[in-house]
Amino acid sequence: MSDQTQLIPGNSLITKTPEEGRALAVKMARLIIKITQPDAEIREKLRPNYANDAAMLIAIGQTVAAEFNTIAKANDYWK
Amino acid sequence: MSDQTQLIPGNSLITKTPEEGRALAVKMARLIIKITQPDAEIREKLRPNYANDAAMLIAIGQTVAAEFNTIAKANDYWK
Amino acid sequence: MSDQTQLIPGNSLITKTPEEGRALAVKMARLIIKITQPDAEIREKLRPNYANDAAMLIAIGQTVAAEFNTIAKANDYWK
Amino acid sequence: MSDQTQLIPGNSLITKTPEEGRALAVKMARLIIKITQPDAEIREKLRPNYANDAAMLIAIGQTVAAEFNTIAKANDYWK
Amino acid sequence: MSDQTQLIPGNSLITKTPEEGRALAVKMARLIIKITQPDAEIREKLRPNYANDAAMLIAIGQTVAAEFNTIAKANDYWK
Amino acid sequence: MSDQTQLIPGNSLITKTPEEGRALAVKMARLIIKITQPDAEIREKLRPNYANDAAMLIAIGQTVAAEFNTIAKANDYWK
Numbered sequence: 001m002s003d004q005t006q007l008i009p010g011n012s013l014i015t016k017t018p019e020e021g022r023a024l025a026v027k028m029a030r031l032i033i034k035i036t037q038p039d040a041e042i043r044e045k046l047r048p049n050y051a052n053d054a055a056m057l058i059a060i061g062q063t064v065a066a067e068f069n070t071i072a073k074a075n076d077y078w079k
Numbered sequence: 080m081s082d083q084t085q086l087i088p089g090n091s092l093i094t095k096t097p098e099e100g101r102a103l104a105v106k107m108a109r110l111i112i113k114i115t116q117p118d119a120e121i122r123e124k125l126r127p128n129y130a131n132d133a134a135m136l137i138a139i140g141q142t143v144a145a146e147f148n149t150i151a152k153a154n155d156y157w158k
Numbered sequence: 159m160s161d162q163t164q165l166i167p168g169n170s171l172i173t174k175t176p177e178e179g180r181a182l183a184v185k186m187a188r189l190i191i192k193i194t195q196p197d198a199e200i201r202e203k204l205r206p207n208y209a210n211d212a213a214m215l216i217a218i219g220q221t222v223a224a225e226f227n228t229i230a231k232a233n234d235y236w237k
Numbered sequence: 238m239s240d241q242t243q244l245i246p247g248n249s250l251i252t253k254t255p256e257e258g259r260a261l262a263v264k265m266a267r268l269i270i271k272i273t274q275p276d277a278e279i280r281e282k283l284r285p286n287y288a289n290d291a292a293m294l295i296a297i298g299q300t301v302a303a304e305f306n307t308i309a310k311a312n313d314y315w316k
Numbered sequence: 317m318s319d320q321t322q323l324i325p326g327n328s329l330i331t332k333t334p335e336e337g338r339a340l341a342v343k344m345a346r347l348i349i350k351i352t353q354p355d356a357e358i359r360e361k362l363r364p365n366y367a368n369d370a371a372m373l374i375a376i377g378q379t380v381a382a383e384f385n386t387i388a389k390a391n392d393y394w395k
Numbered sequence: 396m397s398d399q400t401q402l403i404p405g406n407s408l409i410t411k412t413p414e415e416g417r418a419l420a421v422k423m424a425r426l427i428i429k430i431t432q433p434d435a436e437i438r439e440k441l442r443p444n445y446a447n448d449a450a451m452l453i454a455i456g457q458t459v460a461a462e463f464n465t466i467a468k469a470n471d472y473w474k
Binding site: 057 | 084085086087092093108111112114115121125126128129134135138139141142145146148152153
Binding site: 005006007008011012013014028029032033035036037042046047049050053055056059060062063066067069070073074 | 412414418421450453454463468472
């Protein structure tokens, strides 16, 4: 990831497969957390909070679903 | 599910029926939880938390609704 | 509902009227809760939790709105 | 509202104006609460809970926004 | 705002610019709070609750984003 | 940002790249918080609340995802 693309790896929503599109959705969701809390040490401390909390795991799923909705449409659903 | 497709079974959003599309939405939602919390033992411990909590059951429903919105569109609503 | 369709009654998103589409949205939302918590007894115990809690009633409304968005589009808004 | 339309007044998403479409979104959101908690007395008791709680007022706004998104599209945005 | 338009100022989703569309999204979100809690005094009391609470500020942002999604589409994204 | 554009920098949803579109989504989300809580001092005080809270970081991600959905569509997904 270059300096120019801190928010979207590769600076593109187009992927070869649905699987890659889904992985991009996960990355894009994580990069928003990264720019909101740029301190890596604090992020590491927070990680167990959501990885061990059912409500937060579900909320992460909602975020990824929303990102993927956009990416899937950008790729015309890989049809 | 092969190594190549950890996030979307079959690496495709296309399904034969609405029922299969809905099942895919459920699976995709669960697979995000799986990659966020890869430890199966911890996931097993967390499971009762959301299966016995009305608020979390509703939140899971919202996630599946969002995933299904994308899948239904990909399949042109099986019309 | 046959064994083949545990998630979408009739295995179709197409309905005759908006009212029927709305009822389908409600059913689809409930069926996700059912497969996440398959134990009918526990579901019965949880029911008062959300039927008597304003925040949960609102959250159920958000789920139904999301399901209905998909169903309405599938039916070209019954125009 | 007849017996046939407990969820969507008039059994149609089509309205003359954006204002009427918005009012329909509010009504549809309320009718979901009504079928989830059919006891009018309990609903009356719950009402102050959300009318006096900032977080719930915001959550109601999110529900109405989602319903209105569907209705506005059904009406081609009243263009 | 006339009696006829309590929910959508001007009774239209069409605006001249994105900025005006965004302002309309904010107003529409606020007007839903107003009809849910019509007592101005109570609304004034609740205001500090959400203006000083990070979680609520974020939730308001989610509502505005949803309203704006509809308005932007109605205006064909002001292209 | 001029007085005329307090909510959308540049008064346009069109950007050159996905990365710039994503940055716009982040800015638009922040500007809603700014007009809801115009006091910069209070905003500064609230900032640690959400930057150090896993649940709020996720909620911010959901807001940005929603804004980006609109922006990406406005730009025809930069295809």
